[in-house]
Amino acid sequence: MSYPCTAHCPLLTQTRHMMGAEQFAMMKPGSISLSTARGGIHDEAALFSALKSGHLGGAGLDVWEQEPPRHDAPLLSLPNVVASFHTAGVSHGGRRNVARSSASQISSMLNGNRPPHLLNPEVWERFLARRKSVLGDVV
Template sequence: AVCTRRGIAVGHTPGVLTETTADLTVALLLAAARRLPEAQAAVRAGEWTTWKPLWLAGRDIHGSTVGIVGLGRIGRAVARRLRGFGCRLLYTGPRDVPEARELGARYVDLETLLAESDFVTLHCPLTPRTRHLIDARALALMKPTAILVNASRGAVVDTGALHEALAAGRIAGAALDVTDPEPLPPDHPLLALPNCLVVPHIGSASVATRTRMAVMAAENLLAGLRGEPLPHCANPEVYRSREGTGR
């Protein structure tokens, strides 16, 4: 708003990372559900010996209930992928989303979503209202077998409360692409937990997506240097206001 009032066009790269971030979200969910980091560590430690019935037994995704907090572009992309697993989809947010019907997702309040979901995945923006949305109270509502996935913003989750819940076994696991603080220091207690998977904010980290982001940024830069409207502009109304003032 400040830039618009001052006649400054703001460039961005809208939508470019939606599908790639959704891919990573499902990868995190799968990795945590099937305990892949623990399994890899066990192999490297020489623990793979004879077959044991429940050794490294994880959670099924097919037929599970997945709660999506925030059914925006990324949340909807995640829902499309999870339909292929035969998941029951719940979602919550500030309002009902018309596209949810075709995705087979049902709108519920946050408390219901937390209580009924086997997996909870976060895709909401960080605002004063969503800061620490997942706090000790919210975590206490989740099933002890549930897994939390966060690929939105780290501060949506109360890190201390999450550590306590994981360490005490109040929820089964967590998979995080974002943290608070970010990056986590190497000696952070979350990193010592076998049921917490943390990756370094790599939601958009595919070669194709990062290339497209660079191209879109360059297109904006070149247009700006030529005095042309930015092709990927966050505040296109700035050009209408310029026309009105003759600038």
């Protein structure tokens, strides 16, 4: 049986290497360390040692102390490490949809229509006044 352990925190002075040799040693044998928060939260050398010794069963990483990791990064040489880029969930289709939605909202605004996803509604009236000063009374 494997036990996943994930870290979810910002990288701060007090969280740098908070997952080190001592913390990995306290994990149940066979545990899997998942690190998707920020590079530097896990000590890469300590993680490598815990994996290489067999204490940890595996690791899933999409964050690194050096982004992107060097091709010869020791963790990448291990068969029990799965690695991806931190933006693995961002696809070409997803980016295209965001661009299409943004363009649609900009077009709507230029036509004087309040966009459905307006993040700062307090500036809408100011925008309309400025739009009118630049474009006049276009419909």
